[in-house]
Amino acid sequence: MNPPDALDGLFRIDAAGCADGTGFALAPASLLLRCSGPARLEVLAVGSPEAVSRHEAAGGACRLQRPHSILLPALVNAHAHLDLTHIGPQPFDQQGGFTGWIGMIRERRASGILPGIQSVRRGVGLCLMGGAAAVGDIVAGGPEAAQAQLRDGRLSGAAFLELLGIGPREPVAIERVRSWAADIRLGGPNGWGGLAVGLQPHAPYSAGMKLYQVAADLCRAAHAPFATHLAESRDEHELVAEGRGPLRDFLDSLGLWTTSLASCFGRGLSPVQFLYPVLRAIPTLAAHVNDCSDDDLNLLAQTRTSVVYCPRSASYFGHHADFGPHRYQDMLSVGINVCLGTDSIVNLPPQHADRLSTLDEMRFLWARDRFNPAKLLAMATIHGALSLGLDPNRFTLATPGAAYGGEGRRVAGIIGVDASDTDPALHPLIRVLESCSLPEWLPLPPEAAMEEGG
Known part of the structure; x- marks a missing residue:
């Protein structure tokens, strides 16, 4: 399904894998996200599909299927x-x-x-x-x-x-x-x-x-x-x-x-x-x-x-x-x-x-x-954020399987890269590097969030 246009709500993204600049990588992978207003995105959980399914909020999330994509931080x-x-x-x-x-x-x-x-x-x-x-x-x-x-x-x-x-x-x-x-x-x-x-x-x-x-x-x-x-x-x-x-x-x-x-x-x-x-x-x-x-x-x-x-x-x-x-x-x-x-x-x-x-x-x-x-x-991601005085944690993913209460863990954004043109046996990040696909914002790009939010 396509990403919904609503700004508020819970989203679960099921993907071929995920990775960030800390060395964390996982395949397959799921992310549980909360979008609460323009350009505000919080990670509630990231891990295997089975682990994320056990999160108390997973049942009420809008589910986005990206079976060929690798998820990365913005x-x-x-x-x-x-x-x-x-x-x-x-x-x-x-x-x-x-x-x-x-x-x-x-x-x-x-x-x-x-x-x-x-x-x-x-x-x-x-x-x-x-x-x-x-x-x-x-x-x-x-x-x-x-x-x-x-x-x-x-x-x-x-x-x-x-x-x-x-x-x-x-x-x-x-x-x-x-x-x-x-x-x-x-x-x-x-x-x-x-x-x-x-x-x-x-x-x-x-x-x-x-x-x-x-x-x-x-x-x-x-x-x-x-x-x-x-x-x-x-x-x-x-x-x-x-x-x-x-x-x-x-x-x-x-x-x-x-x-x-x-x-x-x-x-x-x-x-x-x-x-x-x-x-x-x-x-x-x-x-x-x-x-x-x-x-x-x-x-x-x-x-x-x-x-x-x-x-x-x-x-x-x-x-x-x-x-x-x-x-x-x-x-x-x-x-x-x-x-x-x-x-x-x-x-x-x-x-x-x-x-x-x-x-x-x-x-x-x-x-x-x-x-x-x-x-x-x-x-x-991380090094670029540090060079510009930004919080580098907003350009990483969470510890695998972690669950966050309260406001969750805020991130700058999530992108997905379709890696269907690569060998599924490869490391998730190598698949991203060898793919020719452009990134896709999930569940919403900052531009769409700004347009929706005025």
Whole structure:
């Protein structure tokens, strides 16, 4: 049967199996859920069908049969650029390189608040299609655009206000972010749905160190999330370490390359080493970190940095040719919190343009690296939640067979993945990774809950 449209009630889902990022997996499996209002879902019991049948509330539940599906907790997309959704997937121009790609984005980014809102709303819908209940979104356009774009409440997580200002433009950018901080309340909740509001100095090549420090101080005082792009490309490394290369020429073309700015770069530091004073001062969500030496790895392990790895984005740009394989496994082994993000739709394959999903990132890594399936799911759920300041328990399932009284155990959502195209003898999570199916929200997606609840 199809999921009912009612928001309130008990639901039992009988499925081929279930799994979460703690290593818990079971086949077959049943979940007993209570839905009590918009976007509120509680797990009453999870376990074998026989165990769940013994729960006192099981008899009155609406039963949903998903005999070929594996049930998972809702996913987290820890790094996205939803305002670029209108651009769609684009081929990468090898001759123009990373810096040329930045120029293309500058030309095609939507101008004005309304087009940006429309692009973000479409991006939110694609996140939901991908099974994500939370996002770390990089928001261009300042607080007014962010509030209009993201207050619909369909996703939780963080909205990072993007900060650009380097060289002669840095003082103006500092005054702007101080003004923003006076006008809005950084952190959360902020009346913007489930999103906390944070700051994101864009990258070492587009935000000056003083701007980084001011933004970090504001976020630390407000207990707000803080993020940046870091160690993403060869062009970035050449600028930071050597003071030359395409990004230096790009800054010069904008009239931003000055003697004072030149003195900041070219000291032989890697991007991680360059930004280490900031990383040491505040927990940071660092997107990409494709460029990571052993020394960089040790420095990151000394901080409270979370790394958002975007595997398909790194493949799109060919960063492995410059830096070798991404060191996400080494990062995990030394205790760095590594999570997954999609980056923007621009760098995704055209055949995947109907969703923004960290499940696709998991499948990419499974096909390429055969990395531990439970750890992949943890990167797309628990680790992502931690990086955005969310309760990681809302992105797991309960202990098998456990029964919860009172209000139950609240979760961000439940998705099911049809694995009928895989071998039933495989581990449930491997079946998810080898399936080609899109996730299905059970019993209701957050979007439907919001529409029903107004």
